[in-house]
Amino acid sequence: xxxxxATAQPYIPGRARSEVARKTVAYAALVVIAAIFFIPFIWTIxxxxxxxxxxxxxxxxxxxxTTAAWREVWTQYSFGTFIxxxxxxxxxxxxxxxxxxxxxxxAFARLKFxxxxxxxxxxxxxxxxxxxxxxxxxxxxxTKWHLIASFKGYILINLVTATNxxxxxxxxSTIPKDFEEAAKLDGAGYFKTFWRVMLPLALPAIAAxxxxxxxxxxxxxxxxxxxxxxxxxxxxxxxxxxxxxxxTYQTNWPDLxxxxxxxxxxxxxxxxxxQRYFIAGQVSAGVKG
Amino acid sequence: MAAAATPxxxxxxxxxxxxxxxxxxxxxxxxxxxxxxxLFFLYPFGYAIYISFFNWGILGxxxxxxxxxxxxxxxxxxxxxxxxxxxxTLEYTAGVLPLEMAMGxxxxxxxxxxxxGQKFWRAxxxxxxxxxxxxxxTIALYLxxxxxxxxxxxxxxxxxxxxxxxxxxxxxxLNAWTTSGTVMLFYLAALxxxxxxxxxxxxxxxxxxxxxFWKITFPLLRPAHFFVMVVFGIxxxxxxxxxxxxxxGTGGPNYSTYTAVLYIYxxxxxxxxxxxxxxxxxxxxxxxxxxxxxxxxxxxxxxSY
Numbered sequence: 253x254x255x256x257x258a259t260a261q262p263y264i265p266g267r268a269r270s271e272v273a274r275k276t277v278a279y280a281a282l283v284v285i286a287a288i289f290f291i292p293f294i295w296t297i298x299x300x301x302x303x304x305x306x307x308x309x310x311x312x313x314x315x316x317x318t319t320a321a322w323r324e325v326w327t328q329y330s331f332g333t334f335i336x337x338x339x340x341x342x343x344x345x346x347x348x349x350x351x352x353x354x355x356x357x358x359a360f361a362r363l364k365f366x367x368x369x370x371x372x373x374x375x376x377x378x379x380x381x382x383x384x385x386x387x388x389x390x391x392x393x394x395t396k397w398h399l400i401a402s403f404k405g406y407i408l409i410n411l412v413t414a415t416n417x418x419x420x421x422x423x424x425s426t427i428p429k430d431f432e433e434a435a436k437l438d439g440a441g442y443f444k445t446f447w448r449v450m451l452p453l454a455l456p457a458i459a460a461x462x463x464x465x466x467x468x469x470x471x472x473x474x475x476x477x478x479x480x481x482x483x484x485x486x487x488x489x490x491x492x493x494x495x496x497x498x499x500t501y502q503t504n505w506p507d508l509x510x511x512x513x514x515x516x517x518x519x520x521x522x523x524x525x526x527q528r529y530f531i532a533g534q535v536s537a538g539v540k541g
Numbered sequence: 542m543a544a545a546a547t548p549x550x551x552x553x554x555x556x557x558x559x560x561x562x563x564x565x566x567x568x569x570x571x572x573x574x575x576x577x578x579x580l581f582f583l584y585p586f587g588y589a590i591y592i593s594f595f596n597w598g599i600l601g602x603x604x605x606x607x608x609x610x611x612x613x614x615x616x617x618x619x620x621x622x623x624x625x626x627x628x629x630t631l632e633y634t635a636g637v638l639p640l641e642m643a644m645g646x647x648x649x650x651x652x653x654x655x656x657x658g659q660k661f662w663r664a665x666x667x668x669x670x671x672x673x674x675x676x677x678x679t680i681a682l683y684l685x686x687x688x689x690x691x692x693x694x695x696x697x698x699x700x701x702x703x704x705x706x707x708x709x710x711x712x713x714x715l716n717a718w719t720t721s722g723t724v725m726l727f728y729l730a731a732l733x734x735x736x737x738x739x740x741x742x743x744x745x746x747x748x749x750x751x752x753x754f755w756k757i758t759f760p761l762l763r764p765a766h767f768f769v770m771v772v773f774g775i776x777x778x779x780x781x782x783x784x785x786x787x788x789x790g791t792g793g794p795n796y797s798t799y800t801a802v803l804y805i806y807x808x809x810x811x812x813x814x815x816x817x818x819x820x821x822x823x824x825x826x827x828x829x830x831x832x833x834x835x836x837x838x839x840x841x842x843x844x845s846y
Contacts, residue, residue, distance in 0.1 A: 274750060278654040285648060286665050289718070293668075295690055296680050308688040356574035364560070365567035371575060378582040384779060384802050385826045388592055388809060388819045389585035392601070409581045412574045442566040471673035473782050482810065491675040498679050499789045505683050515676035523671050527664050534667075534723060535730050 300510040307505040321506035329507075331514055333486065334493035339518075341403060341489065342469040345410045349465045350458060352412035357420025358446050362432065372421075378414035383474060391478060401484040406475060416461050423457035424450060460533025463526055467519050490515050589819045597816035613820035623821065625796045626804040627828075629709055633800070634777040636713040637720075642769055644717055645724025646762075650754075652725065653732045663729070667722035674719075674782035681715045682787060702787040705797040712783045712798070720776075724769055731765035732758070771836060778829055781806070801825045 299307050300321050302314040325331045359365075360372050390409055391400070399405030431453060435445040451458065473491045480487040488496065494511045501507065523530055593613050596603045617623050648666050652659060669677065684690050685701040692698050701711040735758065743753045784798035785806075792799030792807065805825070809818035 270750065274654065275656065278651050278656055281647070281651045282656070282662050285651070286662070289666065289669055292680055292684055295684065299683070308693075310690060310693045352574050352577075355570045359567045359570035363563055363567035363570065365564035368567065371571060374575070374583065375578060378578045380830075381582045381586050382779060382826060382829070384805055385589050385822045386582060386585035387805065388815050388822060389588035390581060391809070392588070392592065392597075392815065393580075393585070408577075411577045414578060414582070417574055442563070442570075446570075467671065471675075473673070473675050473785075477785075478806075478810075491673050494679060495675050495786055498675075498682070498786060503686065505686075508679055509683065512676040512679050516672045519671045519673075520668075523664075523668070527660075531663070531667065531726060535726050 296509045296512055299505055300513055302506050304504060304506060307509075318506075321510040324507050325510045325514065329493070329497055329511070330485075330488075331490070331493065331511060334488050334490040335514065337403075337487060338470055338489040338491070341406060342466050344403075344407055345469045346462055346465045348407065348411045349413060349416050350462055353416035353420045353461065354451055354454065354458065355446065356412065356417045357422075358424050358450055360417070360421045361424035362450075363442065375414050375417060379418075387478060394479070400479055401482070401487060402479075403487065406479050409475070410469070413465075416465065419461060420454065420457060423454050427453050456529065456532070459526065459529040463522060463529050464533045466522065470519060590823055592816055593819035593823050595816050597814075597819070599813045599815070609816070613816045614824065616817055617821045617824055622796060622799060623804055626792075626799040626801050629797065629799055630778055630780065630801045633709050633713060633780055634774060636710065637716050637777050638770065638774055640713065640717040641721045641724050641773060642766070644721035645769070646728050648721060648725040649728035649732055650758075653729060663725075666725055669719045670722040672719065675786055677719055678715065678783045678786040681711070685711060703794060705793075705795040708784075708787065708794070708797040712780070712787065715783060716777075716780070720773065724773060727769055728762065728765055731762050735761050771833060774836070775829060775833065778825075778832075 298312060298314060301317055301319065302309075303316065303318055303320070306315060356375075360368065360375075394400045394405045394409070397405075399408065427450065431449050432445055435449045440448065470489075471491060472489070473495065476487075476489045476492045477495070480489070480492060485496075494508075494515050497511055498508060594608045594610065596606055596609050596612075652663050652666065656662070672680075682702055685692070687698045687700040691701070699707060701707045739757060739761070740753065743757055748756070779802055780800050781802040784792065784800050784803055788794075788798040790803075790807075792803050801821075802825075805818045805821050808814045808821060
């Protein structure tokens with residue numbers, strides 16, 4: 253519709269010229285930026301089908317064409333295990349965050365209880381504590397409890413984040429109260445109201461949270477390095493495995509590029525499927541940086 | 542049915558009961574999140590400061606010894622490697638922040654034009670932000686290797702990430718590339734919230750595109766500038782992954798990729814000096830906090846953030 257309005261305008265001669273010039277510049281900029289942004293990824297995929305000696309040649313068609321790198325990352329390095337570990341952690345952490353941030357967000361947005369404002373202030377205070385400061389004490393605590401080098405430890409410290417809870421609370425406060433009152437008249441309890449009425453109404457927020465949290469956990473390098481990096485290769489995630497692989501094999505580029513594609517691909521697939529939630533979530537959960 | 546028959550006094554009691562019930566459910570719902578925040582964020586905050594006053598190794602406090610006072614802080618503040626790490630981190634931030642803001646703003650302006658496939662371009666520019674830091678750094682190391690694509694195209698042979706004089710700037714370019722898409726999203730949201738009548742007024746006055754941008758759009762984006770500067774500035778000061786991957790965790794060559802966070806990591810897991818690492822963490826936290834306050838008082842004056 254906006255398109256039609258725009259094409260109707262250029263009947264004013266002066267404006268038409270500047271409009272055309274502006275559009276030409278815009279399209280040129282788009283193509284140049286896109287080229288700069290995408291060449292590295294295209295190059296990565298091409299190299300993953302090359303042989304090691306061929307990987308330093310500036311050629312677009314691999315010669316000879318080979319899937320050896322792809323077979324090697326599966327058979328010689330345990331990328332299968334890495335993927336399984338990453339998927340497990342990402343799914344569990346995301347599910348816990350979705351449920352607990354939803355539950356907590358709902359309570360802070362809607363239920364009245366003494367000390368609510370004070371507790372919420374503590375939630376916001378959590379945002380001020382950076383990972384770099386809590387790294388040492390959290391490591392010491394988990395060591396004491398024998399939760400280092402275990403998925404349990406990782407899941408425990410990532411059960412729910414203040415960012416997610418804050419995000420859900422904000423969304424719940426925008427939902428009209430009529431829905432809950434209707435549920436109350438039907439005799440639904442607080443949990444049932446949350447689970448059956450509020451959570452489904454907050455679906456766009458839940459979708460954004462799910463996607464960003466899954467991406468965050470899948471891409472996480474810092475905490476897996478701290479918790480599993482001290483000699484637990486069977487717990488390695490894709491990111492940790494790839495980093496270790498780079499450290500050991502330095503310049504085996506075709507294999508490294510195949511590994512990099514594996515590390516990016518799942519998130520790319522989710523992005524293509526749920527693009528609008530990604531972008532909406534990124535903007536509203538901006539504090540995440 | 543039975544409730545209808547109950548006399549008034551007990552109704553008041555049930556109102557009180559309902560309030561109590563609501564509060565009970567409220568506490569129950571926030572119980573687990575508050576426990577997690579208390580145990581893994583707020584308590585560690587104090588615990589980190591406590592550890593920083595002890596000679597603390599991998600096995601805990603040195604048995605039989607008490608607090609060593611500010612000795613760990615003294616060590617950190619007089620360590621030339623810490624100075625280098627801080628210098629590298631500030632240099633990196635000073636380089637990457639203006640670059641990603643400029644790129645993000647240009648991309649937002651371009652995408653915000655009345656163009657075909659706006660959503661596609663927006664997604665395309667955001668795309669590098671999706672990739673994990675490990676994968677993207679591995680790819681960058683390949684592209685910038687001495688016999689990699691970049692050197693082949695320009696006829697040079699510098700391994701940009703593993704040369705002391707260029708390593709920081711190579712990571713600046715890498716991270717500007719991956720973060721500018723996210724910066725773009727914030728600028729785009731801000732641009733779309735500027736009321737169109739402002740531009741209509743400019744069009745009536747026959748103000749040129751360039752002048753309109755500098756006189757109207759750019760100043761109106763002030764809240765967005767401030768937001769991006771604070772959020773991405775703090776993010777930049779915490780840089781770690783890219784330097785870790787590029788140097789294999791060593792911070793080399795010649796300490797050129799040693800960042801503040803890498804310093805904490807290495808003190809803890811290479812030297813097993815947990816007390817020193819905690820002291821460094823506290824110093825860096827105070828530094829970031831102070832910078833945020835200064836920024837808020839200067840750039841952000843009069844903003845409602």
